[in-house]
Amino acid sequence: MRKIKIIGMGKYLPGKAVLSSEIDKRLGLSDGWTEKKSGVYKRYYANGETASEMGAKAAQKALEDAGLTLEGIDCIVSASGTMEQPIPCTASLIHEKLKPKRPIPAFDINSTCLSFVTALDTMSYLVDSGKYRHVLLVSSDIASIGINPMQKESYVLFGDAAVACVIRRSSDGEESKIRASLMYTHSEGARFTEIRGGGTHLHPNDHSVKEDFLFDMDGKAIFRLSSKVINGFMDELLDQASLSTEEIDWLVPHQASGMAMRILAGKIGFESRKMVNVIKNYGNTIAASIPLALHDAIQNNQIRRGQKVLLLGTSAGLSLGGLIIEY
Amino acid sequence: MRKIKIIGMGKYLPGKAVLSSEIDKRLGLSDGWTEKKSGVYKRYYANGETASEMGAKAAQKALEDAGLTLEGIDCIVSASGTMEQPIPCTASLIHEKLKPKRPIPAFDINSTCLSFVTALDTMSYLVDSGKYRHVLLVSSDIASIGINPMQKESYVLFGDAAVACVIRRSSDGEESKIRASLMYTHSEGARFTEIRGGGTHLHPNDHSVKEDFLFDMDGKAIFRLSSKVINGFMDELLDQASLSTEEIDWLVPHQASGMAMRILAGKIGFESRKMVNVIKNYGNTIAASIPLALHDAIQNNQIRRGQKVLLLGTSAGLSLGGLIIEY
Numbered sequence: 148m149r150k151i152k153i154i155g156m157g158k159y160l161p162g163k164a165v166l167s168s169e170i171d172k173r174l175g176l177s178d179g180w181t182e183k184k185s186g187v188y189k190r191y192y193a194n195g196e197t198a199s200e201m202g203a204k205a206a207q208k209a210l211e212d213a214g215l216t217l218e219g220i221d222c223i224v225s226a227s228g229t230m231e232q233p234i235p236c237t238a239s240l241i242h243e244k245l246k247p248k249r250p251i252p253a254f255d256i257n258s259t260c261l262s263f264v265t266a267l268d269t270m271s272y273l274v275d276s277g278k279y280r281h282v283l284l285v286s287s288d289i290a291s292i293g294i295n296p297m298q299k300e301s302y303v304l305f306g307d308a309a310v311a312c313v314i315r316r317s318s319d320g321e322e323s324k325i326r327a328s329l330m331y332t333h334s335e336g337a338r339f340t341e342i343r344g345g346g347t348h349l350h351p352n353d354h355s356v357k358e359d360f361l362f363d364m365d366g367k368a369i370f371r372l373s374s375k376v377i378n379g380f381m382d383e384l385l386d387q388a389s390l391s392t393e394e395i396d397w398l399v400p401h402q403a404s405g406m407a408m409r410i411l412a413g414k415i416g417f418e419s420r421k422m423v424n425v426i427k428n429y430g431n432t433i434a435a436s437i438p439l440a441l442h443d444a445i446q447n448n449q450i451r452r453g454q455k456v457l458l459l460g461t462s463a464g465l466s467l468g469g470l471i472i473e474y
Numbered sequence: 475m476r477k478i479k480i481i482g483m484g485k486y487l488p489g490k491a492v493l494s495s496e497i498d499k500r501l502g503l504s505d506g507w508t509e510k511k512s513g514v515y516k517r518y519y520a521n522g523e524t525a526s527e528m529g530a531k532a533a534q535k536a537l538e539d540a541g542l543t544l545e546g547i548d549c550i551v552s553a554s555g556t557m558e559q560p561i562p563c564t565a566s567l568i569h570e571k572l573k574p575k576r577p578i579p580a581f582d583i584n585s586t587c588l589s590f591v592t593a594l595d596t597m598s599y600l601v602d603s604g605k606y607r608h609v610l611l612v613s614s615d616i617a618s619i620g621i622n623p624m625q626k627e628s629y630v631l632f633g634d635a636a637v638a639c640v641i642r643r644s645s646d647g648e649e650s651k652i653r654a655s656l657m658y659t660h661s662e663g664a665r666f667t668e669i670r671g672g673g674t675h676l677h678p679n680d681h682s683v684k685e686d687f688l689f690d691m692d693g694k695a696i697f698r699l700s701s702k703v704i705n706g707f708m709d710e711l712l713d714q715a716s717l718s719t720e721e722i723d724w725l726v727p728h729q730a731s732g733m734a735m736r737i738l739a740g741k742i743g744f745e746s747r748k749m750v751n752v753i754k755n756y757g758n759t760i761a762a763s764i765p766l767a768l769h770d771a772i773q774n775n776q777i778r779r780g781q782k783v784l785l786l787g788t789s790a791g792l793s794l795g796g797l798i799i800e801y
Contacts, residue, residue, distance in 0.1 A: 229561075235667060239659055242661040254657070257563045333577045342559060347525055
């Protein structure tokens with residue numbers, strides 16, 4: 148149990164809104180296929196913007212929401228599932244755009260779609276211990292450049308977005324906390340979700356198979372493996388928090404796809420009215436997806452102070468991650 | 475002050491040893507230029523091996539050294555400066571090679587050449603708090619695929635290597651600890667060290683300038699900026715540890731280049747006999763560089779239990795990072 152409080156959040160959506168009806172046309176699909184398959188009505192694609200520019204804009208909003216300036220931040224963590232460029236790390240590039248007057252430390256924590264959950268959990272220990280007072284977490288992902296129109300099942304799902312979040316230790320009298328956290332990696336599913344090319348293995352100068360530089364997902368295999376392990380995972384997470392499913396006020400799942408979220412909620416026994424579902428407006432925005440849903444649910448006054456919130460998702464790896472917070 | 479003990483380390487070097495005399499020939503340089511410029515006699519290049527394969531081999535050795543099997547590990551963190559592929563994270567791929575029977579959580583922490591220092595510091599809080607008992611940190615970097623023969627000043631420096639390390643909380647009566655840690659990011663130097671292409675900004679399918687997928691370094695600019703800030707950084711780090719330079723037994727610097735290390739040691743007032751310098755044997759191995767030097771100094775019985783050791787480096791970002799441990 149760490150006495151951690153989310154004191155501000157901000158989001159940024161890139162300029163170009165793309166309707167599912169446009170995707171239908173682009174891919175030669177029948178009218179309505181994209182929205183039906185994905186649960187997405189609209190997503191945003193970056194149009195010349197970089198992930199660090201988007202992240203910096205989200206960060207500025209999170210700082211305003213927290214009533215802080217950048218001078219109050221002690222550490223910047225990029226919690227993104229994609230990288231802007233191999234070197235330096237994305238946090239340094241966000242730092243460059245924010246132009247702090249002090250040399251605030253900046254580094255990346257990456258577990259693909261779970262990066263925000265992993266970073267929030269990890270950094271909560273450093274904040275709880277007093278190492279850093281205010282930490283700025285930024286999830287900024289550009290999916291649109293790396294999706295494969297030949298794989299329509301995944302192409303239709305994704306959008307681009309940036310979300311930022313400021314955390315600090317709860318003051319005396321404040322009840323905000325992280326009650327439990329759990330992550331498991333089942334690497335027998337490491338190849339279910341991949342972009343194979345672009346790093347040291349399939350280097351762009353030595354490799355020319357274009358598909359290898361694009362997102363490749365075996366949705367059915369992910370579903371089979373995660374279905375097998377999710378209930379055991381949830382039991383352990385709830386046990387750690389000494390809570391039952393009924394005591395959780397809100398489920399904020401990774402916005403993977405409309406169908407995946409419905410099945411997940413059903414499997415772990417959550418009524419759909421307790422699930423924050425914003426995929427319709429944004430698509431799957433990789434690591435920005437969970438904080439984006441959290442952001443909107445707070446803004447819309449759904450999630451209120453003191454309520455118990457479960458952040459839960461799967462990611463490439465294949466990993467499961469969950470965090471139970473009292474907001 | 476976290477009561478953290480390094481209980482095992484292991485290294486792995488890929489198969490192909492490359493002498494500086496061969497680099498002289500390859501780049502058409504005068505005999506001896508490469509070794510004189512870099513301080514490197516020999517480096518190793520991966521020859522068909524992947525970073526995760528190398529990392530898994532180093533991890534096995536670290537486990538043996540710690541007297542543990544994989545079953546005793548509670549979290550696997552890849553602390554590498556390069557990525558094997560964009561998705562999934564490198565820790566998942568190392569996990570896949572290690573084939574643990576349990577779904578040990580796995581994720582990446584990245585601050586380029588400082589990744590090991592950042593990950594050791596960050597994870598020390600989770601180990602100290604009891605979240606994880608044994609954490610396996612793996613730094614595995616393949617530089618050879620991304621260096622640019624047209625930029626001989628950086629080409630001559632690099633080699634490939636993997637190093638792993640197991641940490642746990644010190645038992646009662648054990649004195650091992652982290653006494654102080656500090657990181658600063660000066661993003662006015664974010665462009666001094668780059669691989670621009672391969673991520674979402676310059677995507678391999680949309681960008682064809684081969685140099686942009688290769689390492690690009692402005693050594694002089696790095697030197698100017700780091701020289702300006704290193705003494706203030708060291709003062710703050712030593713002050714946090716309540717130690718003077720004289721009380722530190724060993725300096726384990728990032729093995730950036732022979733000259734950079736000599737100048738650094740001189741600037742912060744370390745005699746060269748207290749500096750661990752292994753660059754001659756391996757070159758600059760990115761994030762593996764600091765743990766590789768630490769590994770060898772422990773193996774060679776230079777660094778002994780209870781001694782005070784300063785891990786110190788710069789990385790792309792531009793970041794400075796330092797950790798003072800009692801080994």
